Amino acid sequence: MSVRRQVYEWRNILPVGQTVSLNKPPILKPNNVHTVALPANQPVDIFIGGIGNNIDIPAKLTATQFVVIDAIAVWPESLAAQIYVETSRYFQDPDGTPTEGITGRIVPFPNGHNGIINWDYITGLNPPLYILPHQTWGIEVTPLEAIPEYTGNDVTDENISFCFVKYLLIDGADALVAKKLIDIGWELTPENIQRYKEDIVRFHLRAGLSEMDELEGLERRV
Amino acid sequence: MAIRRQMYEWDLYGADGFVPADFPDAGVEYSIFTGGFGTLVNEVNLVKEDEFIVLDKIACSPGVSPQESVVAGGVLTKWVPNMQIQVVIDTTGYYRDPQNIYSSGVSGMASAYPSTLEEIPYYELSPSIYILPHQTWDIRYTFYNDLKTAFAEGYFTSIADTTALGRVWVSYTLFDGTDAFIAQKLLSIGIPVSVDSVQWFRKLLIKSRGLDTESFDFYLKAAKAYRENEDQKAILTGLKPYSPKE
Numbered sequence: 001m002s003v004r005r006q007v008y009e010w011r012n013i014l015p016v017g018q019t020v021s022l023n024k025p026p027i028l029k030p031n032n033v034h035t036v037a038l039p040a041n042q043p044v045d046i047f048i049g050g051i052g053n054n055i056d057i058p059a060k061l062t063a064t065q066f067v068v069i070d071a072i073a074v075w076p077e078s079l080a081a082q083i084y085v086e087t088s089r090y091f092q093d094p095d096g097t098p099t100e101g102i103t104g105r106i107v108p109f110p111n112g113h114n115g116i117i118n119w120d121y122i123t124g125l126n127p128p129l130y131i132l133p134h135q136t137w138g139i140e141v142t143p144l145e146a147i148p149e150y151t152g153n154d155v156t157d158e159n160i161s162f163c164f165v166k167y168l169l170i171d172g173a174d175a176l177v178a179k180k181l182i183d184i185g186w187e188l189t190p191e192n193i194q195r196y197k198e199d200i201v202r203f204h205l206r207a208g209l210s211e212m213d214e215l216e217g218l219e220r221r222v
Numbered sequence: 223m224a225i226r227r228q229m230y231e232w233d234l235y236g237a238d239g240f241v242p243a244d245f246p247d248a249g250v251e252y253s254i255f256t257g258g259f260g261t262l263v264n265e266v267n268l269v270k271e272d273e274f275i276v277l278d279k280i281a282c283s284p285g286v287s288p289q290e291s292v293v294a295g296g297v298l299t300k301w302v303p304n305m306q307i308q309v310v311i312d313t314t315g316y317y318r319d320p321q322n323i324y325s326s327g328v329s330g331m332a333s334a335y336p337s338t339l340e341e342i343p344y345y346e347l348s349p350s351i352y353i354l355p356h357q358t359w360d361i362r363y364t365f366y367n368d369l370k371t372a373f374a375e376g377y378f379t380s381i382a383d384t385t386a387l388g389r390v391w392v393s394y395t396l397f398d399g400t401d402a403f404i405a406q407k408l409l410s411i412g413i414p415v416s417v418d419s420v421q422w423f424r425k426l427l428i429k430s431r432g433l434d435t436e437s438f439d440f441y442l443k444a445a446k447a448y449r450e451n452e453d454q455k456a457i458l459t460g461l462k463p464y465s466p467k468e
Contacts, residue, residue: 200412202446
């Protein structure tokens with residue numbers, strides 16, 4: 001299992017009185033939930049931002065891992081998501097200034113939420129974004145207008161803020177293949193990793209057919 | 223019937239009344255096959271020596287907020303499970319969180335079953351998961367909305383037997399008999415296992431009747447022929463530009 005399609009889903013719904021749940025989604029029960037308010041224009045890191053379900057440490061790749069981020073989605077419509085790798089931001093204005101990112105109007109989560117369908121990014125980011133070994137990455141969500149706290153019966157799926165990211169985790173021997181693909185300028189996709197491995201196998205088979213004078217009379221088997 | 227498209231649907235319904243021991247705890251992972259709740263199978267899924275499985279679709283009930291549940295006269299008629307599902311092969315979990323720790327997997331919001339125009343799945347299990355002979359496999363669900371505490375605190379008194387509390391759907395291709403051996407052979411020479419590739423290799427074996435099919439020569443020709451087929455398919459589907467030199 002060295003090329004795996006992974007997901008992470010952030011939400012701002014929690015039991016009443018809590019603002020963060022570490023390492024797993026919070027356990028919820030009826031009549032005891034609220035959503036955490038998100039002030040306008042203040043970015044929140046979905047991994048370590050202290051709001052919603054978080055993880056303990058930033059997402060940093062080991063020496064034998066590659067990540068290919070190929071889809072991102074958010075909700076509500078006024079929430080924007082920006083991907084960062086180290087200190088660089090993915091989405092930027094034409095003048096080069098990083099923006100708040102892509103909004104739920106373009107990439108709603110789930111797709112079709114409130115009748116809005118993701119048509120433009122249906123196949124995700126193209127080309128996808130590569131994260132290399134030892135790099136730190138994450139996603140910040142920024143409300144373009146203030147999102148209030150919802151309580152009681154107002155805590156519906158419509159009013160919960162979401163951020164979803166889908167990525168390919170390449171590790172182990174496949175990470176070595178991924179490195180080679182980047183070195184030779186191939187796009188890093190599962191298909192190309194597979195294709196490169198096929199090539200390696202074929203070249204070894206071809207090597208098996210090379211001249212071997214002293215063994216020429218023997219039948220060669222795999 | 224050596225290549226079969228299979229599916230398994232797990233569901234858990236109410237039982238007119240509520241006995242807490244009959245329902246799963248929130249935040250705890252259970253198997254959809256042998257977890258003790260809902261529809262079950264008799265034994266752990268061990269892939270037999272002459273089988274090969276390609277798992278390519280998993281989905282579960284969507285919904286997050288427990289406030290979307292419906293109670294009428296003390297009877298729970300709709301429940302939002304807020305569930306996630308994980309694939310486990312032998313002792314290894316497929317999904318990890320970004321800090322490389324075992325996670326509870328993909329949610330019904332990302333991969334909804336049933337899917338609707340309001341919940342079109344974002345998630346596909348691509349590349350597919352190969353489950354090899356002698357491996358065991360499992361799909362495990364976790365409910366994050368707490369049914370038992372809701373009952374204990376008087377949110378409802380019983381659950382209608384028509385109320386679905388959670389659903390999981392799994393779709394996979396089962397290769398068995400000689401097709402499973404072909405699948406393993408394809409894997410050993412670096413060709414992806416799919417219905418197409420297994421059928422193609424079977425044809426190649428039939429064409430090669432009487433010849434030695436265990437030699438370097440045969441495998442090299444097979445690998446090259448597979449690559450040419452794939453390139454041709456890519457050209458026909460517009461994924462690769464046509465080049466007169468090829």
